[in-house]
Amino acid sequence: MDMISRPCPICGSSETRKIFAEANFDIDRLDSFAFASRKTPEYMHYRLIECPVCDLLYANPLPSEDFLTEGYGDASYDSSIEAHYAAATYADLLSRFISLLPERSGALDIGAGDGAFLEYLLRHGFDQIVGVEPSRAPIAAARTDIRPLLREGNFRCEDYVSESFNLVTCFQTLEHLYDPLAMARGVYQLLKPGGAVFFVCHNRRALPAQLLGRKSPIYDIEHLQLFSPSSAHFLLEQSGFSNIMLINVVNRYPIRYWLRLLPLSSGVKSLLITTLDRIRIGGWSISVPVGNIGVVGFKPKTELSFLNRVRC
Numbered sequence: 147m148d149m150i151s152r153p154c155p156i157c158g159s160s161e162t163r164k165i166f167a168e169a170n171f172d173i174d175r176l177d178s179f180a181f182a183s184r185k186t187p188e189y190m191h192y193r194l195i196e197c198p199v200c201d202l203l204y205a206n207p208l209p210s211e212d213f214l215t216e217g218y219g220d221a222s223y224d225s226s227i228e229a230h231y232a233a234a235t236y237a238d239l240l241s242r243f244i245s246l247l248p249e250r251s252g253a254l255d256i257g258a259g260d261g262a263f264l265e266y267l268l269r270h271g272f273d274q275i276v277g278v279e280p281s282r283a284p285i286a287a288a289r290t291d292i293r294p295l296l297r298e299g300n301f302r303c304e305d306y307v308s309e310s311f312n313l314v315t316c317f318q319t320l321e322h323l324y325d326p327l328a329m330a331r332g333v334y335q336l337l338k339p340g341g342a343v344f345f346v347c348h349n350r351r352a353l354p355a356q357l358l359g360r361k362s363p364i365y366d367i368e369h370l371q372l373f374s375p376s377s378a379h380f381l382l383e384q385s386g387f388s389n390i391m392l393i394n395v396v397n398r399y400p401i402r403y404w405l406r407l408l409p410l411s412s413g414v415k416s417l418l419i420t421t422l423d424r425i426r427i428g429g430w431s432i433s434v435p436v437g438n439i440g441v442v443g444f445k446p447k448t449e450l451s452f453l454n455r456v457r458c
């Protein structure tokens with residue numbers, strides 16, 4: 147596997163002296179769940195650089211984009227229940243800004259999985275909804291009425307009509323993208339003036355990540371970059387968005403899912419999960435502030451940005 151060096155993927159800084167962690171992965175240990183969502187952590191990661199300009203933590207060097215795309219296409223999927231819990235959490239957060247959107251027509255969800263969030267968009271009265279998802283397995287697991295709204299593949303700005311959406315969402319996917327800045331700028335172009343982008347990502351500066359250190363599940367072979375409130379804000383600012391707001395996200399999941407994330411051996415986790423399932427409380431859901439952040443930005447109604455000239 148060829149490894150490729152890169153500058154900071156959102157600010158372009160080539161200052162790579164601050165090494166957060168050296169590479170720790172074994173390509174032979176990657177199985178079909180390595181690129182799956184909400185998997186059991188393997189505690190493997192690429193060499194991680196901390197950007198002194200924008201505060202992003204990013205993998206450098208990393209495998210080629212083609213290698214990673216292949217991994218996602220074939221990734222396994224077993225997290226439909228958790229996907230629906232996550233979608234419910236993010237749908238609740240829509241109430242913070244949904245009234246500011248020009249209209250509830252035209253919504254795109256990037257990294258849509260099995261389309262769980264699209265179900266909530268329909269409930270909120272949106273029409274002309276589309277989701278794009280690179281993995282085949284979650285699309286196959288989608289509800290039959292939602293599946294036709296899902297497109298298989300990576301997000302490519304040129305696949306959509308400019309200024310055709312009022313809302314573009316992307317949850318827990320920014321970390322997986324080869325070029326998050328190109329994606330955010332593409333989203334800007336696809337939004338109608340006054341439309342909003344809504345991203346949710348891990349917050350590497352949050353207390354749980356600080357306490358767990360390298361044992362935090364956010365340091366993972368799937369994650370090509372990790373954001374903080376500063377770097378998430380920077381990403382949207384660099385892409386032309388205004389009125390940027392940061393939202394603290396508290397996820398709700400079944401207890402058995404939270405247990406999978408704990409820094410314990412797989413044997414101990416399995417035993418705990420089996421025991422809780424046996425006494426019928428593994429499926430109980432609890433909210434835990436594990437350190438995710440939401441970031442919302444609006445495309446100005448009157449465009450003055452130089453980004454007017456940026457095209458896909």
Ligand SMILES: [Zn+2]
Binds near residue numbers: 154155156157200201
């Ligand atoms: Zn940077």
